[in-house]
Amino acid sequence: MTVPVLSAQNIGKSYGSGANRFDALKGVSVDIRAGESIAIVGKSGSGKSTLMHLLALLDDPDSGALLVEGTDAKKLKGKEVNRLRNQDFGFVFQQFFLTANASVLDNVVLPLKIAGVGPKERRARGMKALEQLELADKAKNKAMNLSGGQKQRAVIARALVNNPKVIFADEPTGNLDTTTGAVVEDILFSLNRDKGITLIIVTHDIDLAARCDRQIFIRDGLEDVTRSPEAIEKPAGAHA
Amino acid sequence: MKFVDIITTAIANSFRSKLRTGLTVIAIFIGAFTLTITSGIGTGVTSYINSQVSAIGAADVLTVSKAGDATATADDGPAPYDPDKATAISLGNGSRPGSTIQALTDADLGTIEATSGIVGVDPAVQVTPDYIEYDDSGKFELTVNAAATLTTADLAAGEQLDNESTTDQILLPTTYLDTLGFSTPESAIGETVTIGIADFAGTQQQVPATVVGVQNETILGAGAGLNQPLTDRLHAVELSGTPAGAPQSYATATARFDLDASDAEITAIKADLADQGYAAQTVADQIGSFETVINVIIGVLNAFAVIALIAAGFGIINTLLMSVQERTREIGLMKAMGMNGGRVYALFSTEAVFIGFLGSALGALVAVGVGSLVSNILATTVFENLPGLQVVQFAPSSIAIIIGVVMLIAFLAGTLPARAAARQNPIDALRYE
Ligand SMILES: Nc1ncnc2c1ncn2[C@@H]1O[C@H](COP(=O)(O)OP(=O)(O)O)[C@@H](O)[C@H]1O
Ligand SMILES: [Mg+2]
Numbered sequence: 001m002t003v004p005v006l007s008a009q010n011i012g013k014s015y016g017s018g019a020n021r022f023d024a025l026k027g028v029s030v031d032i033r034a035g036e037s038i039a040i041v042g043k044s045g046s047g048k049s050t051l052m053h054l055l056a057l058l059d060d061p062d063s064g065a066l067l068v069e070g071t072d073a074k075k076l077k078g079k080e081v082n083r084l085r086n087q088d089f090g091f092v093f094q095q096f097f098l099t100a101n102a103s104v105l106d107n108v109v110l111p112l113k114i115a116g117v118g119p120k121e122r123r124a125r126g127m128k129a130l131e132q133l134e135l136a137d138k139a140k141n142k143a144m145n146l147s148g149g150q151k152q153r154a155v156i157a158r159a160l161v162n163n164p165k166v167i168f169a170d171e172p173t174g175n176l177d178t179t180t181g182a183v184v185e186d187i188l189f190s191l192n193r194d195k196g197i198t199l200i201i202v203t204h205d206i207d208l209a210a211r212c213d214r215q216i217f218i219r220d221g222l223e224d225v226t227r228s229p230e231a232i233e234k235p236a237g238a239h240a
Numbered sequence: 241m242k243f244v245d246i247i248t249t250a251i252a253n254s255f256r257s258k259l260r261t262g263l264t265v266i267a268i269f270i271g272a273f274t275l276t277i278t279s280g281i282g283t284g285v286t287s288y289i290n291s292q293v294s295a296i297g298a299a300d301v302l303t304v305s306k307a308g309d310a311t312a313t314a315d316d317g318p319a320p321y322d323p324d325k326a327t328a329i330s331l332g333n334g335s336r337p338g339s340t341i342q343a344l345t346d347a348d349l350g351t352i353e354a355t356s357g358i359v360g361v362d363p364a365v366q367v368t369p370d371y372i373e374y375d376d377s378g379k380f381e382l383t384v385n386a387a388a389t390l391t392t393a394d395l396a397a398g399e400q401l402d403n404e405s406t407t408d409q410i411l412l413p414t415t416y417l418d419t420l421g422f423s424t425p426e427s428a429i430g431e432t433v434t435i436g437i438a439d440f441a442g443t444q445q446q447v448p449a450t451v452v453g454v455q456n457e458t459i460l461g462a463g464a465g466l467n468q469p470l471t472d473r474l475h476a477v478e479l480s481g482t483p484a485g486a487p488q489s490y491a492t493a494t495a496r497f498d499l500d501a502s503d504a505e506i507t508a509i510k511a512d513l514a515d516q517g518y519a520a521q522t523v524a525d526q527i528g529s530f531e532t533v534i535n536v537i538i539g540v541l542n543a544f545a546v547i548a549l550i551a552a553g554f555g556i557i558n559t560l561l562m563s564v565q566e567r568t569r570e571i572g573l574m575k576a577m578g579m580n581g582g583r584v585y586a587l588f589s590t591e592a593v594f595i596g597f598l599g600s601a602l603g604a605l606v607a608v609g610v611g612s613l614v615s616n617i618l619a620t621t622v623f624e625n626l627p628g629l630q631v632v633q634f635a636p637s638s639i640a641i642i643i644g645v646v647m648l649i650a651f652l653a654g655t656l657p658a659r660a661a662a663r664q665n666p667i668d669a670l671r672y673e
Contacts, residue, residue, distance in 0.1 A: 049671075058576055059667050078580065086578025093670065097573045101256060113249075114579045116242045 003070040004031040005166060005198055006055050011064035012221075013050050024050045026221040027064060034165070037192045037199035039209035042218035048202045049170055051218060055200060056089055056168045057081050086115050090159030090197075092188075094171035096151045100144035104135065107143050108158045115162065129157040133187065149180035156187060166198040167191065173208060185211065241583045250590035254598075257563060261595060264555040268599025268646060269606075271549035275642050276607035277632065278541040284615065284633035285534050289527060291394050291628055300499040302509070303364070303526070304352055305492045306342035307519040343489035351516060357497050357509040363490035367474040369437040370444060372464070374420040382435060385413075388465025394628055397425035398453030403468040410435075410449040411465035413457055414627065425454035437474050440481035447473055456627040495520065549646060552599065553653040556592050560657035564588065564664075571661050572669020581662040588658035589651055596650025600643045608634050 013025040025047045032038055032055070040048045053059045054066060057073055066073040068084065076084070090111075098107045109117075109126040117125070130136045133153040138146060146154060152172065159167050169188060173181030185208060192199045201212060209215050217224035241249075254261050344352075344363065353361045366386060371379040388411060393400060396414050412420070412428060422428040428451045435447045449470050466474070497509055506522065513520045564571070571584060611632035623629045 053667055056576075058670075059665075082578040082580050084578070085576060091576060097569055097670070099570055110574070111577045113245050114241050114574060114577050114583075116245075118242075 002034065004067070005034050005069060006032040007067040008051070008055060009065045009067070011054055011061040011066060013054060013059065013062050024221055025054070028218065028223050030216050032198060032200065034198055035196045036214060037189065037201070037212040039212040039215045040200065040202045040218060041204065041206070041209045041215050043204060046218045047221040048218050052168055052170055052200060052202045056091070057085060086111055087162050088165045090162065090164035090167040092152070092155050092159050092167060092169040092172045094174040096155050098143040098151060098154060100142065102143060103140050104143055104146065104154050105130065105139040107154060108161055110158060111162045125161055129161040132160065133157045148176050149183060152176060152184050153187070156184070160191070164197065166200060168200050170202045172201065173205065241579060246583065246586050246590055250587050251594050253563070254591045254594050260559050260562065264552065264559045264595055265599040265602070267552035267555045268549065268596060268650070269603040271545050271552050272600035272603025272642060272646050273607045274545035274548060275542060276604045276634070276639060277611050278538050278545060279638045279642065280607065280611045280632040280634045282538045283635050283638065284631045286531070287633055288629045289531060300496050302495045302497065302520040302522055303492055304495050304513060304518050304520045306344055306348070307514065307517050343491060344493055346488055349493055352493060352495055352513065352518060355509065355512050355516065357501065357505060357512070358495045359497060361493050361495045364492040364494055365471060365475045366491060367437065367471055367478060369435045369474060371436040372420070373434045373436070374431065377421040379436065380419055383463035385463035385465050393453065393455040393465060396454045396456050398429040398451070400453060401465055401467040402452070405467060406469065408447065408449045408470035408473055409452045409467040410470060411453045411455050412451055413455055413462060413464060415457060416464065417454065428454055435474065437477050439477050440479060445477050447477065457625050549649055553649050556595055556650055556653035557656055559595070560588060560592055560654055561660065564657045564661045568664065568669045571664050572666040575664065575666040576670060585658045585662035588661045589654045592650045592654025592658070593647050596647045597643065600646035604639050604643060608639070
């Protein structure tokens with residue numbers, strides 16, 4: 001059995017201190033294997049985003065351990081963590097986080113710019129990513145002039161541009177209408193299928209969760225074991 | 241992130257909020273403009289003074305006079321009469337009207353010459369010719385510039401006075417040319433003028449002199465310069481017919497010392513002379529007090545400019561804190577995507593430095609334009625009689641220093657917001673809604 005890409009071992013996270021202390025995550029364990037798609041499902045406020053942030057090394061757990069390909073994340077140097085987030089991880093957020101006044105291309109190549117890639121190569125790789133998402137004709141447009149679906153495709157292009165191993169998507173369809181949402185979902189799953197990119201999707205949408213290989217249910221900061229994956233009925237025609 | 245990317249991104253970021261950046265730039269502009277103008281005035285005035293008093297001809301000369309009686313204050317009443325003391329004589333050029341100092345006698349000259357470090361001493365004889373005339377075209381009053389042999393003239397034509405020459409030389413100011421009947425400075429060179437001077441009995445005598453040079457009007461006393469032989473000849477005429485036995489006395493003497501003497505050695509000579517009761521000043525000392533006044537004025541103006549720049553520094557802090565606030569998400573996103581805190585810091589610092597550069601470069605540029613224009617207008621109007629005076633002059637090095645200092649202030653102002661940005665937690669930024 002291969003080492004999991006990411007392995008959370010009984011991780012917990014609290015916000016605030018003293019009387020205001022709030023345990024957002026109270027000990028969750030999960031192994032994520034290369035190439036799989038996994039959904040983190042739960043109600044709003046249950047701690048899904050907190051778990052994802054810990055898995056993506058955006059935050060440090062207060063208890064438990066997080067292993068990155070078998071290495072304890074605590075032992076990784078800041079530089080190594082930055083490299084992982086820049087090159088191995090891609091991020092897709094519900095609120096897009098595009099710089100409104102900058103061009104679509106400039107937004108997409110931001111991870112490459114951070115990595116120190118030269119302008120020529122940046123352009124070439126950015127355009128390639130945009131072509132994959134059928135946004136090449138919008139490359140020079142300002143990000144604020146795109147529609148919601150186009151914005152999310154631009155965000156996916158940005159997540160893809162550095163050829164990541166894992167894509168983290170936090171409510172990727174939360175701000176989109178059903179049709180557009182479905183298109184974005186298809187794009188994400190095709191990346192998982194065709195390129196073997198590991199997909200970690202945070203969602204409260206049961207239908208989206210069902211399309212993933214595996215689901216982990218979170219309730220009040222704990223894994224809800226009463227809802228085993230088998231308990232979910234897969235919608236007809238969905239990817240099995 | 242690469243260095244060039246940090247710079248281009250920072251510049252692009254500073255233009256995102258044009259109004260805010262613009263207002264900050266104006267604040268810096270005002271400070272840099274003032275600093276550039278005041279430093280320009282400093283450069284202009286100093287370079288004019290230097291052209292007036294070229295240090296070369298005057299560096300080895302002390303003007304020596306008898307020191308006033310330090311004890312004779314108003315409360316003490318008059319000092320007791322001393323028959324051995326030379327009579328007080330009225331000073332001509334340059335002293336307060338009616339002021340007198342003790343005159344130097346030949347014995348004093350001997351004492352001064354014997355002082356260690358002094359290689360020679362000449363009494364400064366003051367001659368008062370009656371008129372100057374050229375080519376029978378009329379007689380005009382002649383003012384003699386006593387400082388002429390102490391300084392190197394700012395020449396419009398011809399050569400400097402030569403004290404070693406055997407000919408009697410005169411250096412005319414440009415203002416004399418028209419009156420005497422010369423069309424150009426060059427046409428006066430080599431011509432012979434006639435100087436009229438009265439002897440002791442009051443009989444007028446005529447002395448010819450050759451014009452060797454024409455001098456631009458100077459701030460160090462107007463008038464014509466005479467070389468030593470001509471001065472001596474005129475002095476001889478003035479003294480002819482003096483009753484025998486009348487003691488010779490002089491207001492001042494010029495003492496020469498070794499040209500290579502260090503400042504410390506010059507100070508020692510002056511102290512030595514002071515102990516013996518003589519006051520000695522180099523030309524630099526005489527000019528120094530004038531320069532001190534100008535430096536104080538410039539210093540005050542500079543202080544105002546620096547205050548303006550410090551205020552502008554707070555403007556930079558404010559501008560950048562607001563943009564850190566506005567770009568919270570963007571900073572969080574960049575950090576989430578693996579940008580380290582140091583680069584985020586560099587990004588905001590660079591933006592501050594760029595705003596500083598923009599304000600100071602524009603301020604300096606406009607100051608150079610306005611200063612040069614005003615200076616040229618003044619040179620042909622108010623300062624018409626002082627040829628060569630460009631009140632505002634710009635040295636590239638001081639402009640570079642001003643821009644550099646402003647950029648440094650901007651960098652320091654930027655550290656606070658840049659640190660706030662660098663410390664931002666990506667999670668807080670991405671949750672921020
Ligand atoms: N920075 C924070 N400070 C205090 N409480 C927080 C903070 N971030 C999240 N929380 C709380 O932690 C809980 C879990 O948050 P989150 O992981 O975002 O939930 P989800 O993504 O499932 O909606 C929520 O109750 C939220 O209010
Ligand atoms: Mg969430």
